[in-house]
Amino acid sequence: MGRREGLALRTAEGAGLCGEKAPQRWWEEEMSLPIFLMSDLGEGSIYVAAMRAVALSLSPQSPVYDITHSIPRHDIAYAALVLEDVAPYLPPCVLVVVVDPGVGGERAVIAAKSGDVLAVAPDNGVLSPLLPGATVFRVENESLMLRPVSPTFHGRDIMAPVAARLAAGLNIQEVGPRHQPTMLVLPEPDVSDNFVKGRVVHVDTFGNLVTNIKRVHLESAGIGTEASVCVCGRQIGRHVRTYSDARKGTLVWLWGSFGRLEVAVVEGSAAERLKAARGSAVEVRGT
Amino acid sequence: MGRREGLALRTAEGAGLCGEKAPQRWWEEEMSLPIFLMSDLGEGSIYVAAMRAVALSLSPQSPVYDITHSIPRHDIAYAALVLEDVAPYLPPCVLVVVVDPGVGGERAVIAAKSGDVLAVAPDNGVLSPLLPGATVFRVENESLMLRPVSPTFHGRDIMAPVAARLAAGLNIQEVGPRHQPTMLVLPEPDVSDNFVKGRVVHVDTFGNLVTNIKRVHLESAGIGTEASVCVCGRQIGRHVRTYSDARKGTLVWLWGSFGRLEVAVVEGSAAERLKAARGSAVEVRGT
Amino acid sequence: MGRREGLALRTAEGAGLCGEKAPQRWWEEEMSLPIFLMSDLGEGSIYVAAMRAVALSLSPQSPVYDITHSIPRHDIAYAALVLEDVAPYLPPCVLVVVVDPGVGGERAVIAAKSGDVLAVAPDNGVLSPLLPGATVFRVENESLMLRPVSPTFHGRDIMAPVAARLAAGLNIQEVGPRHQPTMLVLPEPDVSDNFVKGRVVHVDTFGNLVTNIKRVHLESAGIGTEASVCVCGRQIGRHVRTYSDARKGTLVWLWGSFGRLEVAVVEGSAAERLKAARGSAVEVRGT
Incomplete structure (x- = not known):
């Protein structure tokens, strides 16, 4: 969360330096939080549309935004990775993460307070990057909740309504008892003397690894x-600051x-060139 | 619209139960409605961007949201089906539906008041699920309207501006005379003794039928x-509550x-497994 | 920008004609501008999510909207073309355009005031349609800016934060010194006596050229x-007002x-029928 504090500080400083008055902030104004x-429901999904509609029905003053709906289906680890990268930039808000292969089964739904972010999600580890230090x-x-609760779509019937009520000011303690959440251990690289072995965790739109x-x-x-750096048997000697x-x-x-090591082809696709994909091994040696 | 009333009730009750004050609501505050x-213009379409820009130009206080822009091209029946599912969850709002193969021709543009939802669309049946009981x-x-009106894009030049003015408080009677709208009859399943024959109307992102x-x-x-349940000659005996x-x-x-009967492969794709698609026959027999 | 003035006028007139009070406008209320x-980062991109989060962190009252994130990678000319078409419809706002192959290199980042639109983008010509008459x-x-500035993502660390501060009221002169921006000359058609030769600049979702x-x-x-009209050796004699x-x-x-000449197949795809694509020559002769 260090980065977010950085943002807040920066606002104050920046505004001060420029002689601008600081922008109004909703959390000082008792306004509703954004959601x-x-x-993993897909861009343009009508399931997402239903969640958006429910959230706005119950917290009309909350702007509702999307992070992404392109998480690969049921890919909890991938979603956690995205959260790890994006969460430090979030404003005070309520976050809803619906990657929920166990919907309707025994897994719980949790609400976590992590700094200025309130998060609602299935208890399957997807919130892991936010959980250290969080109250759950x-x-x-x-x-x-909406009633009846569909056993196949808690995103709409439990998570969106709970998120909306939190955004509108509900105290998080009202959602239920304290809970020990499931933590997901994201695979860390192997580190030894003069050698690091990790893997590709994401191929972006541009084919960057x-x-x-x-x-x-x-x-x-x-x-x-x-x-x-070595990927798929190919040595990459050239280190640059930017593409x-x-x-x-x-x-x-x-x-x-x-802050992640990235392998790229300038104005091309490293994924294609190296026939690499998510999961490909990446080795780094000191020279 | 029963579900939406349910939502409203739920807000009041929920808030009461928790000792929270009810969230401010724009319709009590004379604020602008969301749009x-x-x-069927596609996600990321610049045609949609132009509509969004026009709506915000004419009703700056209205948040503008998307339901989906992934309706198959010119597929009025499909869009009506999506509306049937999503509309019960909408907050009080102005809805704009642009699936408009007849743009610039003789079909009218209509504005309908259906409960708390005001809807603007071509008069081609796309609003059918909202029309029973609506004033049109x-x-x-x-x-x-914007002037001149392009004969190929009434979404931007007629529907978005009219929707924005409604969202900003225009009385719907100002748009024009009462109108008898085109109704689309969505195909219902055949029901006989101990037998129902319907069809697949949508294959979702996960391949669920x-x-x-x-x-x-x-x-x-x-x-x-x-x-x-029988789909594409394949018997599906196993009924579950959730995936x-x-x-x-x-x-x-x-x-x-x-609330629709759905055929799924757990963590797989029923569409692939059964080689089924939209339109495939689905038969149900009592056992 | 003529069209936008048209919009504003229209609001006033329309409201007057209907006896409605004019909608509140944020620029009269000293509210934050929308962003x-x-x-070219792709729909559902987490890079875009990070920009959105940064913008909202620094200008919490600014609604953040998307025009499109489907610009072909690094395609500055295409993005400029989209801007040329969409900009006239924008409300007073801050626009951020991130098509930035030269990120982290010597190209500057610019902020331009063009009528009621403030725009922030790399100085690579992408803002060209807005630049005539603009102050840059x-x-x-x-x-x-956010600190440290990543050399590979100025969209998040420079453009989004600067845009947010402008949206929250920062005077544009505070961003830095006046600048002579790079102008991109978009290819114009060849015009001679009774003959015009242009090209396809965009194939839309429907396959229209x-x-x-x-x-x-x-x-x-x-x-x-x-x-x-002649495209790819095929004569198109039939001129219509609408599809x-x-x-x-x-x-x-x-x-x-x-306002662009368009070649279409009614309820079909001209791109497929004519095997035409972006760049294909289009010739028009008087008859």
């Missing part, structure tokens, strides 16, 4: 500014905007 | 809790979240 | 209402809703 939706409750108060290797891993391995530092078509590695 | 857009007007007041068969049809046929009630790969049928 | 995002500044005030030929070009060539003026399957040309 952010994230799911099990959603059991049926008076907050985003990995689970961060600067801290290279530091732990004692790897300095000189390093060689445009090399010519079109060059295979490079760099530190991506979320 | 919901739905079309033909949009003829040219002072409400959503049908036009509802509980009421099985009740009319005298089919009780024991039933066998996670059976193992991965199991072919099941269940009641989906919008 | 519109446009990029180079974004250099680091106190307005949208060209860079406008009415003014035909007028310059002395071509009247009788004209013959539904001809039978299903007919190949027609018409004036599209953004």
Whole structure:
């Protein structure tokens, strides 16, 4: 959450420096919080439309926004990874994450308070990046839900309505008792002397290979500014600061905007060039 | 519209039970209504962007949301089906539906008041699920439109501006004279003794087969809790309450979240497994 | 920008005619401006989600909307074309355009004031349609940015925060010094006596071929209402006012809703029928 505090500080400073008055903030004005939706239901999904409609019905003053609905189906680990990257930038809000293969079964629905973010999701680990330090409750108060609750769509009948009520000011303790949530351990890279082995965790729209290797891993391995990266048997010697530092078509590695080691082809697709995909091994050696 | 009233009631009760004050509501505050857009123009369409921009230009206080823009091209019946499912969850709002193969021709543009929802659309049946009990007007007041009106995009030049003015408080009677709208009869299942024959009306992102068969049809046929479902020559004996009630790969049928009989493969795709598609026949027999 | 003024006028008139009070306007109320995002990052992109989150963190009262995120990767000319069509419909707002192949390199980030629209984008020509008559500044005030600035994602760390501060009331002069922006010359059709040669600039969702030929070009060539259009060696003699003026399957040309000559197959795809694509030559002769 460090980044978000950074944002808040920056607002104050920036405004001060420029002689502007600080923008009004809804949390000072007792306004409703915005609601952010994230799911594996697909862009343009009518399931998402129903959640949006329910949220607005119950918290008309809350703007409702989307993070993404393109999480691969039932891919809890992927959704957690997206949250890890995006959450530090969120404003105070209520977040709803619907990646819910166990819907209607025994898994609980939880509501968590993590800094300025309230999050509602199935208790399947999808909220893991937000859970350290968070206060977590099990959603059991049926008076907050739509009735009857469909056993196949808790996103609409439990999570969206609970999120809306939280956004409109409901105290989170009203949702139910304290709860020990399921934590998902996201696979960390192997770090040894002068060697780090991680994997591709995301291929972006541009075909860039985003990995689970961060600067801290290279530091732990004692790897300095000189390093060689290997993906799918292909050595990538060229380290750049940004894509445009090399010519079109060059295979490079760099530190991506979320602090992850990234392999790219300038104005091309590293995924295609290297025939790499999510899960491909990525090795880094000091040189 | 029963469901929406349910939502409103629920808000009041829920808030009461928890000792929270009820959230402010814009319709009590004379605020602008939110606007919901739905079309066959595609996600990310610049045509939709133009409609959104026009709506916000004319009703700056109205939040503008999307239902979906992934309606198959010119598929009025499909759009009506989506409306049937989603409309009960909408808050008080202005809804714009642009599925308009006859744009610029003789079909009228209509504005309908159906409960708390005001809807603007071509008079081609797309609003059918909202029309029973609705008051309908033909949009003829040219002072409400953008000028000149493009003969190929009434969504931007007539529907979005009229919707925005309604959202900002215009009395619906100002749009034009009363109108007898076109009604679309959505195909209902055949119901006979111990037998119901319907069809797949939607294949969702997960490959689940959503049908036009509802509980009421099985009740009319005298089919009780024991039933066998047949799709594309394949018998589906297993009835579950929710997906996670059976193992991965199991072919099941269940009641989906919008009350429709649904055929699914647990964590798989029923559409692929059964080579079924929209329009495929679905038969239910009591056992 | 003529169209936007038209919109404003229309609001006033329309409201007057109907005896409605004019809707509240945020620019009279010193409210925050809405923010519109446009990029080549893809629908459902988490990069866009991060920009949205940053914008809302710094200007909580600004609604954030999307124009499109489906610009083809790094396609500055295409994005400029979309802006040319959509900008006249925008309300007073802050526009952020992230099509940024040169991110982290020497190209500047600019903020431009063009009528009621404030726009923030890389200085690579993408804002060209808004630049004539605009006042342009180079974004250099680091106190307005997120820190540290990622060299690969200025959309999130420079453009979104600067846009948010402008939306919240920051004077545009605070972003940095005046700047002479890069202008992109969008290819114009060749016009000669009784002949215009242009090209397809966009194929829409429906397979309609949208060209860079406008009415003014035909007028310059002395071509009247009788004209013959030729695409990919195929003569299109039939001119219609709107799609539904001809039978299903007919190949027609018409004036599209953004004033561009368009070639269409009624309820079909002209792109498929003619094997035409973006860039295909389009010739018009008077008959």
